Amino acid sequence: MDIFLTLIQVLDSTIRLATPLLLACLAGLYSERAGIFDIGLEGKMLMAAFFSAAVAAVTGSVWLGLLAGIAASLVLSALHGFASITFRGNQLISGVAINFLASGMTVLIAQSWFKQGGRTPSLFGQGRFESAEFPYAIGPEDAELTGRPVSELMSEANVPHLVYSELLSGHSILVYVAFLMVPLTWWILFRTRFGLRLRAVGENPAAVDTAGVSVVGLRYAAVAICGILCGIAGAYLATALQAGFVKEMTAGRGFIALAALIFAKWRPWHAMGACLLFGLLQAVALRFQNIDLGGVVIPVQVMDALPYILTVVILAGFVGKAIPPRAGGEPYVKER
Amino acid sequence: MTLMKSLMGAAAAVALTAGAALAEPALIFDLGGKFDKSFNEAAHNGASRWAEETGGTYREIEMQSEAQREQALRRFAEAGSNPIITMGFGMADPLSAVAADYPDTTFVVVDVTWLDAPNLRQVGFAEHEGSYLVGMMAAMASKSGTVGFIGGMDVPLIRHFGCGYAQGAKAVNPEINVVANMTGTTPAAWNDPVKGSELTKAQISQGADVVYAAAGGTGVGVLQTAADEGILSIGVDSNQNHLHPGKVLTSMLKRVDVAVYDAMSAGDNVETGVFVMGLAEDGVGYAMDDNNAPLVSDDMKAAVDKARQDIIDGNVSVVSYYENDSCPALQF
Numbered sequence: 170m171d172i173f174l175t176l177i178q179v180l181d182s183t184i185r186l187a188t189p190l191l192l193a194c195l196a197g198l199y200s201e202r203a204g205i206f207d208i209g210l211e212g213k214m215l216m217a218a219f220f221s222a223a224v225a226a227v228t229g230s231v232w233l234g235l236l237a238g239i240a241a242s243l244v245l246s247a248l249h250g251f252a253s254i255t256f257r258g259n260q261l262i263s264g265v266a267i268n269f270l271a272s273g274m275t276v277l278i279a280q281s282w283f284k285q286g287g288r289t290p291s292l293f294g295q296g297r298f299e300s301a302e303f304p305y306a307i308g309p310e311d312a313e314l315t316g317r318p319v320s321e322l323m324s325e326a327n328v329p330h331l332v333y334s335e336l337l338s339g340h341s342i343l344v345y346v347a348f349l350m351v352p353l354t355w356w357i358l359f360r361t362r363f364g365l366r367l368r369a370v371g372e373n374p375a376a377v378d379t380a381g382v383s384v385v386g387l388r389y390a391a392v393a394i395c396g397i398l399c400g401i402a403g404a405y406l407a408t409a410l411q412a413g414f415v416k417e418m419t420a421g422r423g424f425i426a427l428a429a430l431i432f433a434k435w436r437p438w439h440a441m442g443a444c445l446l447f448g449l450l451q452a453v454a455l456r457f458q459n460i461d462l463g464g465v466v467i468p469v470q471v472m473d474a475l476p477y478i479l480t481v482v483i484l485a486g487f488v489g490k491a492i493p494p495r496a497g498g499e500p501y502v503k504e505r
Numbered sequence: 506m507t508l509m510k511s512l513m514g515a516a517a518a519v520a521l522t523a524g525a526a527l528a529e530p531a532l533i534f535d536l537g538g539k540f541d542k543s544f545n546e547a548a549h550n551g552a553s554r555w556a557e558e559t560g561g562t563y564r565e566i567e568m569q570s571e572a573q574r575e576q577a578l579r580r581f582a583e584a585g586s587n588p589i590i591t592m593g594f595g596m597a598d599p600l601s602a603v604a605a606d607y608p609d610t611t612f613v614v615v616d617v618t619w620l621d622a623p624n625l626r627q628v629g630f631a632e633h634e635g636s637y638l639v640g641m642m643a644a645m646a647s648k649s650g651t652v653g654f655i656g657g658m659d660v661p662l663i664r665h666f667g668c669g670y671a672q673g674a675k676a677v678n679p680e681i682n683v684v685a686n687m688t689g690t691t692p693a694a695w696n697d698p699v700k701g702s703e704l705t706k707a708q709i710s711q712g713a714d715v716v717y718a719a720a721g722g723t724g725v726g727v728l729q730t731a732a733d734e735g736i737l738s739i740g741v742d743s744n745q746n747h748l749h750p751g752k753v754l755t756s757m758l759k760r761v762d763v764a765v766y767d768a769m770s771a772g773d774n775v776e777t778g779v780f781v782m783g784l785a786e787d788g789v790g791y792a793m794d795d796n797n798a799p800l801v802s803d804d805m806k807a808a809v810d811k812a813r814q815d816i817i818d819g820n821v822s823v824v825s826y827y828e829n830d831s832c833p834a835l836q837f
Contacts, residue, residue: 178710182703286540291729291748410699412729415722416538420697455686455700456707470690 174324177335179452184340185410187448188347189214189402189419193426194433194440195347195354196398202358202435203391204371204496208264209249210399211423212271217242217403219275222289222414223282225296231408234296238407239400245271246396254388257500268423276416289407289414298341298409305330306338341409343401350398354437367391371494374501384501399423428480434491447476530769531586532565533577535593537695537721539567543742544721544761548592548615550743551762555769563769574599582607587773588626589613590765594662600625611775613768615761616662618779628764629781632662632757633669634816635789636717637823638809639739639757640673642791643715644681645805646737646754651682653713654835655704655727657720658694659687664837665826666719666741666757671835672823676812683835684708688723698726705730715739715754728753737800746796754800756792763788785817 193210200207217238225234245267252263276287283289302308307322307330315322323335358364366387370377374384406422407414429447433439454472483491532552534545545567552563564586566577578599581589588611591600597617604612604622611624618629643652652674656663671683686704688694701723705716716731717739718724724741725748731738732752740746740756764782768775782788791809793801815821826832 175710178707182706186699186703280540286542286546287538288540288725406699410702411726412733413725415696415698415725417693417696418698420693420699451700452703455703469687473689 171324173328174331175456177331179449179456181335181339182452182455183445183448184336184344185448186451187444188340188344189406189410189422190426190429190447191441191444192343192347192350192398192402192405193423194429194444195350195437196395196402197427197430198354198435198437198440199367199391199398200395201430201497202371202494203367203388204374204494204499204501205249205253205388205392205395206260206264206493206498207249207392207395208261208424208427209245209267209271210395210426211419211421212264212268213242213245213396213399214403214406214423215268215275215417215419216245216271217400218407218418219279219289219403219414221400221404222292222407222411223279225292225408226283226290226413229294229296231292231296231298234408235401235404238404239397242400242403243393243396246392246399250389250392253500254385254392257502260498260500272417275414279414279416287416292408292412296408297412298343298405300339301342301345303333303338305333307334308339341405343405343409346401347405348441351437351441358437363390368494371496374496375504378501378503384503388501425476428476431491431493432480432483434483434489435494446479450475528585528587528773529561530563530772531581531584531589532563532765533574533581533589533591533596534565534567535595536568536570536692539565541695541721542745542748543724543740544759545592547743547759547761548590548765551765552590552769554762555766559770561769568595571595575603578603578612579606582610587611588768588771588775590615590768592616592761594660611773611777613764613775615764618781624777626768626775626777627779628768629779630759630761630764630788631781631783631823631825632666632759632789633672633823633825634784635757635759635791636666636669636719637673637676637816638784638791638813639717639755640670640675641677641809641812642673642755642801642805643670643717643737643739644674644677645802645808646800647678647681647713647715649712649714650678650680651684651712651714653705653708653711653716654683654685655701655708655716655718655720655724656685656687657689657723658692659690659837661826661830663687663719664832666717667837668826668832668835669823670717671832673812675834676821677808682712684711684713685835685837687837688720695721695723697723698729701726702730706734709734709736717741717757719757740792744792744794746792746794750796751799753797755797758790758792760788760790783816784813 220241221234221238224237225231252258253260279287370387378384429443432443454469537545539549590613592615594616596614613626615628618627654667667685674681705727715737718727719741728738732749737754742759745756746753
């Protein structure tokens with residue numbers, strides 16, 4: 170029972186850690202499927218994290234914060250679009266610029282706005298996303314009723330009830346949004362006309378253009394969707410997982426999401442698998458510092474590095490082959 | 506003419522010495538940044554206090570990357586700043602390279618005690634003694650018999666904190682279970698509150714009901730999650746009791762502000778050598794204020810104050826992690 174409880178707790182932590190990765194990964198998926206490489210996921214998340222926390226702190230409403238986060242991320246997306254679609258600049262350089270811009274601007278604005286050393290004030294009450302407690306799940310209310318800590322009640326619950334209470338219930342609403350985005354993304358990309366065109370524009374924009382569909386319009390649409398999803402990811406970090414913004418709080422999650430995207434070979438369901446796997450690796454690394462496997466001790470650093478190692482292995486072509494969208498990274502120039 | 510020359514020379518010499526006497530101190534913050542609510546912010550507070558009281562001015566810079574350290578040192582030294590106060594163990598290597606090139610400048614370094622240079626004032630803190638005291642408080646406040654420690658980047662200094670904490674907790678309750686985690690092995694570990702939160706949740710699920718964060722900006726996430734989940738936390742370096750009133754048991758104070766204030770007050774004739782500030786010098790201690798007064802019982806306070814006196818008198822000795830790079834009370 171104890172081992173099972175630990176397992177459930179690790180999986181619970183996996184879901185929390187995988188959510189920002191998944192949102193950012195799906196964001197990258199839309200953008201890259203349309204032929205726009207985006208290494209600015211990290212910067213967009215960071216900008217969104219800051220603005221969602223700042224607006225939530227000022228207005229006291231987390232929903233306004235979420236909107237502000239999405240708007241901030243969309244502005245950076247538009248910038249990326251301008252540079253790489255309209256002006257046909259190098260997409261990688263534009264992405265790097267966005268990361269630097271976000272890293273510096275967030276701290277600068279935070280300092281001049283709140284004077285708390287590049288952070289936002291702590292959020293409380295309506296300024297944060299509360300965890301959604303499902304009916305009949307063990308939660309803080311039961312703890313109050315019985316006067317015993319939640320962890321004690323959990324360890325006495327039967328297995329299905331435990332899975333239901335700990336694993337499924339008690340997450341922020343954004344977690345459920347993130348996981349619902351996976352089938353939605355699959356449906357949009359593979360079952361709608363828009364999705365077909367979006368994929369086509371990443372493979373062969375000339376053909377799409379010949380068919381009389383606007384390449385530029387489609388690519389802007391993809392970049393905008395990417396901005397919205399990054400905005401949700403950033404808001405999740407700052408207003409659901411945490412209660413405020415701290416400088417550089419994305420801590421490389423945008424890059425792990427990119428790794429997951431390559432690992433998933435640009436497919437939505439696989440992206441979810443990859444993000445859950447990377448989330449699980451992080452959760453295990455956090456729960457068990459050193460893992461003793463019958464005399465061989467695996468240090469925690471190995472677990473931390475595994476997402477990158479796995480991505481390199483995939484990229485090197487040892488396990489299948491990761492082929493990016495064919496027109497990825499190349500600005501589209503109409504023949505004239 | 507010769508008289509004129511020597512007069513001019515004397516005047517120039519006076520002007521030069523006057524300039525030297527008026528040399529501004531300089532302060533170099535570590536990677537955590539000036540407002541980390543912790544280590545560097547304490548240095549900032551000490552410097553601001555000096556500036557307010559004396560009306561003096563000082564120059565400062567925040568490090569953004571490892572590569573800037575030596576450059577910043579040389580810049581300030583060339584510009585005539587004296588003394589140059591630097592923060593953090595990361596300054597050890599750049600200082601050992603730079604200090605010899607500027608023999609007339611005094612460098613002050615906090616958290617480094619092992620260098621050898623005549624123009625260096627090295628200030629260390631007996632963090633293990635302060636951590637011992639908060640470890641005792643944690644063990645006395647814990648109902649579950651499990652307490653947690655969350656470090657930032659995995660470096661000997663942070664293990665030093667954790668080691669003192671575990672010894673203090675075990676002094677109160679030999680059966681106590683101390684769960685220790687490090688956030689990471691790169692400087693990003695000082696600024697990852699999300700990971701700090703997850704570590705706290707993991708420790709709570711292992712039964713911890715008091716957690717001690719020695720993790721810079723990551724500690725913000727630890728204290729937040731502890732408050733959310735209804736357990737107690739312990740802050741570090743600066744007094745962090747006010748961050749979550751009634752939820753932060755105490756803070757392990759490291760009087761970096763005093764070290765910086767003293768160095769700035771002494772000006773360019775600051776004494777060089779190695780100085781360790783422990784409990785006896787009030788260099789470390791635990792924080793009490795209105796925010797945590799209801800959490801700390803009289804018994805707790807009496808026991809901790811007695812231990813403090815015992816350590817100062819030498820009746821109780823707290824083993825330092827540095828002594829043989831291992832800890833008797835905690836396995837990392």
